Ligand SMILES: *[C@@H]1O[C@H](CO)[C@@H](O)[C@H](O)[C@H]1NC(C)=O
Ligand SMILES: *[C@@H]1O[C@H](CO)[C@@H](O)[C@H](O)[C@H]1NC(C)=O
């Protein structure tokens with residue numbers, strides 16, 4: 393999931409998530425393309441007046457939306473590039489680094505980035521109560537983009553310029569849907585690692601995690617599977633809780649009084665593997681993200697290290713390694729704390745960095761629940777029912793309502809059957825999100841770009857000398873498409 397090529401949060405407990413998105417655990421952290429504030433990022437914040445409700449002409453309320461501009465590459469007559477913000481703060485580091493700027497330089501483009509409503513500093517309402525969150529949806533976000541494009545085009549004399557939308561992860565879907573719904577405003581889109589198909593249950597995510605771990609070492613997911621089963625087995629016996637608390641360096645003594653609590657604990661531990669697979673070797677350091685050196689190779693190395701003990705002991709070692717890598721004193725695996733944090737409706741609250749908002753969007757639009765419901769995946773113990781119950785707990789949205797919302801989302805955007813033109817869909821083979829993306833050319837001008845061996849949003853990050861050839865070729869291919877489309 394989650395964007396930011398990255399949030400799915402569950403783990404506000406992994407509070408770092410909020411300062412280093414990709415570190416995030418859980419549903420939320422796992423979609424987002426990291427767009428957190430990088431230290432030292434200098435781009436000036438600008439503000440745009442936006443309507444609260446685009447679909448009610450009788451509602452005149454407005455709010456201020458944050459955006460950023462980079463004019464350094466613009467040449468008169470050039471295109472306008474619009475980077476779409478996602479489910480976390482827009483990170484101005486993207487105004488200084490990233491492959492889209494290389495394209496901008498070559499094509500003489502003006503670069504803009506608009507923060508998504510309800511994330512970062514773009515606050516349309518006084519709080520994050522369920523009543524306020526009614527105004528949080530991809531449709532409202534697309535209407536924000538449309539109005540921003542129209543008004544900025546007029547104000548800067550760029551109404552007739554060719555606008556190109558960029559986004560990775562959820563914003564990748566928005567880039568595709570912006571072109572779909574507002575073709576008169578957007579000439580072309582680059583929709584990277586975009587989950588365009590909404591689904592309540594998303595067990596395929598963990599199936600890809602199995603395959604991605606296996607591509608490092610076929611034994612690796614088998615060992616993870618043994619370890620996860622062993623841990624779940626121990627959870628049945630409260631006498632083991634003291635040892636588990638110590639082995640996993642938990643912040644407080646393990647207490648499990650419900651299935652929800654044990655599911656949360658098992659999901660938190662599995663989350664290390666999910667996050668590492670999703671971002672494996674992405675060149676993200678410029679975003680200020682921690683622990684980018686923890687890769688699939690590193691985790692599989694720990695799982696294969698017999699000197700650490702049985703698979704259970706190695707699994708615990710991975711949890712401690714991750715906590716260390718993110719400078720956390722201990723692992724907070726308490727479901728009670730998670731519920732408390734997610735229920736806080738203040739803009740100063742512990743989940744206001746995006747967790748509360750993104751999980752609301754999953755409950756009211758997308759689903760995307762990364763459950764353990766498939767037999768072909770490594771983990772144990774966090775079924776769909778556990779995930780969907782959170783919608784009721786946090787927002788009073790029932791399982792039936794989630795199911796209806798997801799159907800409606802696909803009806804609105806077309807899901808896999810999206811029909812439009814001049815949208816390119818890059819897709820990384822080890823990124824678990826590709827399972828909900830466009831991975832085959834739909835038509836000549838709705839091409840997919842397959843990048844063997846790369847993770848979430850790899851093509852958007854700055855080039856690195858470690859990049860595989862496939863990734864460099866993909867970046868070049870996307871550039872050629874843009875060049876061709878801008879001549880049309
Ligand atoms: C990011 O941009 C800055 C300024 O242009 C440059 O010095 C730095 O090398 C870039 N970082 C990466 C990872 O490309
Ligand atoms: C806890 O761990 C100790 C040391 O490894 C072991 O001797 C003991 O049997 C364990 N206790 C339980 C209840 O598993």
Ligand SMILES: *[C@@H]1O[C@H](CO)[C@@H](O)[C@H](O)[C@H]1NC(C)=O
Pocket residue numbers: 683685686690
């Ligand atoms: C990752 O980098 C940190 C800080 O540079 C270092 O302490 C740690 O040992 C590295 N971990 C691995 C697995 O390479």
Ligand SMILES: *[C@@H]1O[C@H](CO)[C@@H](O)[C@H](O)[C@H]1NC(C)=O
Pocket residue numbers: 736737738740741742
């Ligand atoms: C919400 O979080 C803020 C900031 O941490 C805190 O001051 C406030 O007491 C919390 N509200 C509730 C109802 O817990």
Ligand SMILES: *[C@@H]1O[C@H](CO)[C@@H](O)[C@H](O)[C@H]1NC(C)=O
Pocket residue numbers: 788
């Ligand atoms: C929850 O939703 C139901 C049906 O939509 C409604 O009847 C009920 O009043 C709501 N409960 C709360 C606490 O808002």
Ligand SMILES: *[C@@H]1O[C@H](CO)[C@@H](O)[C@H](O)[C@H]1NC(C)=O
Pocket residue numbers: 833836839840
């Ligand atoms: C998909 O489209 C791209 C770009 O138009 C083209 O280069 C590629 O050959 C196509 N792939 C397939 C399998 O048709």
Ligand SMILES: CC(=O)N[C@H]1CO[C@H](CO)[C@@H](O)[C@@H]1O
Pocket residue numbers: 819820821826830831832833840841842843
């Ligand atoms: C076009 C494309 O990228 N397709 C690939 C995306 O990922 C799937 C799963 O690995 C591949 O089967 C597709 O070929």
